[in-house]
Amino acid sequence: MxxxxxxxxxxxxxxxxxxxxxxxxxxxxxxxxxxxxxxxxxxxxxxxxxxxxxxxxxxxxxxxxxxxxxxxxxxxxxxxxxxxxxxxxxxxxxxxxxxxxxxxxxxxxxxxxxxxxxxxxxxxLTIFHPSEVTRDSNHAFKVYSQFRKKWESLPRPKVPITDLKAIRFVHRKAFDSDTRHPKTTTLVTGAKKAKELFHKFLSSEGKLLNYGSKRSRVDYQTTSHLSPFINLGMISVESIFQEVSTMESDKELKDSERKSINIWLNELIWREFFQASLFHFPESVTTTLRPDLELIEWNSSEKALYSWQEGFTGYPIVDAAMRQLKQEGWIHNRLRMIVASFLVKDLLIDWREGANWFGKHLVDIETAANVGGWQWTAGTGLDAAPYFRVFNPILQGKKFDPKGEYVRTWIPELNRSPDKVIHEPWKTPIQINYLPKTHKTTFPIIDHYEARRNALDSFEKSRSIYKKAEVFLKNIR
Ligand SMILES: Cc1cc2nc3c(=O)[nH]c(=O)nc-3n(C[C@H](O)[C@H](O)[C@H](O)COP(=O)(O)OP(=O)(O)OC[C@H]3O[C@@H](n4cnc5c(N)ncnc54)[C@H](O)[C@@H]3O)c2cc1C
Structure with missing residues (x-):
């Protein structure tokens, strides 16, 4: 240089x-x-x-x-x-x-x-470069627990401290920005807001300290909401990891609180895992990482896809989440898994359709986490949920939104429903069909238990065709 x-x-x-x-x-x-x-x-x-x-x-x-x-x-x-x-x-x-x-x-x-x-x-972008967290022979880890073990064994680099006084920046008057760049938006964001949010998460109502037991609840705010800020580097992932790990060693903490901190730090390591997956397998953006599951005959029904996108499936937890996504651009991780599983397993629609839709609506859209999340839920990615794990939208709703407060926020028609049946409104003594009359589908759009069986058949069929093809290729070589 x-x-x-x-x-x-x-x-x-x-x-x-x-x-x-x-x-x-x-x-x-x-x-x-x-x-x-x-x-x-x-x-x-x-x-x-x-x-x-x-x-x-x-x-x-x-x-x-x-x-x-x-x-x-x-x-x-x-x-x-x-x-x-x-x-x-x-x-x-x-x-x-x-x-x-x-x-x-x-x-x-x-x-x-x-x-x-x-x-x-x-x-x-990450605390360690993906090339540092590999097996001895420089091969990528495909299993998260092994990645994490290696990641945690490496000495963490010192968090950089910018000495602004020592930096000579170009004077403001020396240049003109493009005038087309809009100078005002209503959003309050940037590094200052990111810091405020982070410190609020660490201190207020013990959100971080209860993260272990509460993080999957969707009916109130249990997580940091930092993802859009982290993705655009408005806050340094190295500095937040450092600050939270320091808290972990506080002797005054209860075991459950220490565990909560550890679980939150683990989410940041999952982030590193997905970044590393993208680094090592860039093809994962468009290609299923398990070739034996690339032969699934996906459902190409536009109506089914549209019903999912607009929140017209008849499953309140799915519909509420899809409505929140479209309106606010952010949904809880649990909801991302539920709606992703519903699209891929219940409706048997290609995960890439879902990843694209998220790409158009998430304020925190980020390729590595998005592709990682979709392939994980579909069962096609690295260290993914087993392909036969299908989220049950009724049970998930009952467990993580027990009184239906979350679904009522996005589907006000359900205000009339008793808590007990709110996640299966077709069962309500007076059935509450909240889908628009113009949207002609059954209510709900599909029977979950039947759909689950169909999905498993399709996934297994793909595996079986792949296996046969492998044997055939071996024999003719
Ligand atoms: C299908 C699907 C798609 C997703 N798409 C995206 C996406 O486009 N952009 C995105 O940032 N996250 C994505 N995620 C991951 C996760 O849902 C969000 O990072 C999380 O919900 C953000 O909320 P939070 O900031 O309150 O997280 P917290 O629970 O407070 O976690 C702290 C931080 O850890 C990181 N993190 C947490 N969970 C994950 C995870 N599973 N994978 C990677 N990083 C994680 C995020 O940076 C997050 O801000 C996706 C998950 C799924 C299942």
């Missing part, structure tokens, strides 16, 4: 924060004036996931406001990233520092930029 460049570009992508930012620190260490640059790619897809886009835009505004306090700002450009980044880099003779991401679009961007600019790719 050229010694002491005059300028250095900090290419912001999924690290929308100043604090604990290894990429920013590495850029500043060159001694050059740091230019924070974000490129919004103009594609036909822009705007498809409005909730995610709004969250991102308000996050960019938040970062810009933080930089403004330092007389600098975030340079936002709209257009083709390769053209814009290489033009800036060439013009200013500036190297480009960027946080590593393991998703296929990032890899493609790096491939195109590599011959054009001096690139420095820095780890920061």
């Amino acid at each position: 050229e010694q002491n460049p005059n300028y250095v570009i900090w290419l912001v992508r999924r690290d929308l924060r100043l604090e604990n930012n290894r990429t920013l620190m590495s850029a500043a260490e060159t001694g050059g004036t740091v230019i924070p640059l974000f490129v919004i790619q103009e594609t036909a897809d822009n705007g498809i996931n409005k909730k995610f886009n709004n969250f991102l835009l308000s996050g960019l505004n938040g970062l810009d406001a933080e930089l403004e306090k330092l007389n600098s700002g975030l340079l936002v450009k709209i257009g083709d990233p390769v053209t814009i980044i290489s033009a800036f880099s060439k013009l200013l003779r500036a190297p480009v520092f960027v946080e590593e991401d393991y998703s296929p679009p990032f890899l493609e961007l790096m491939k195109q930029l590599n011959p054009l600019v001096e690139l420095k790719v820095i780890r920061g």
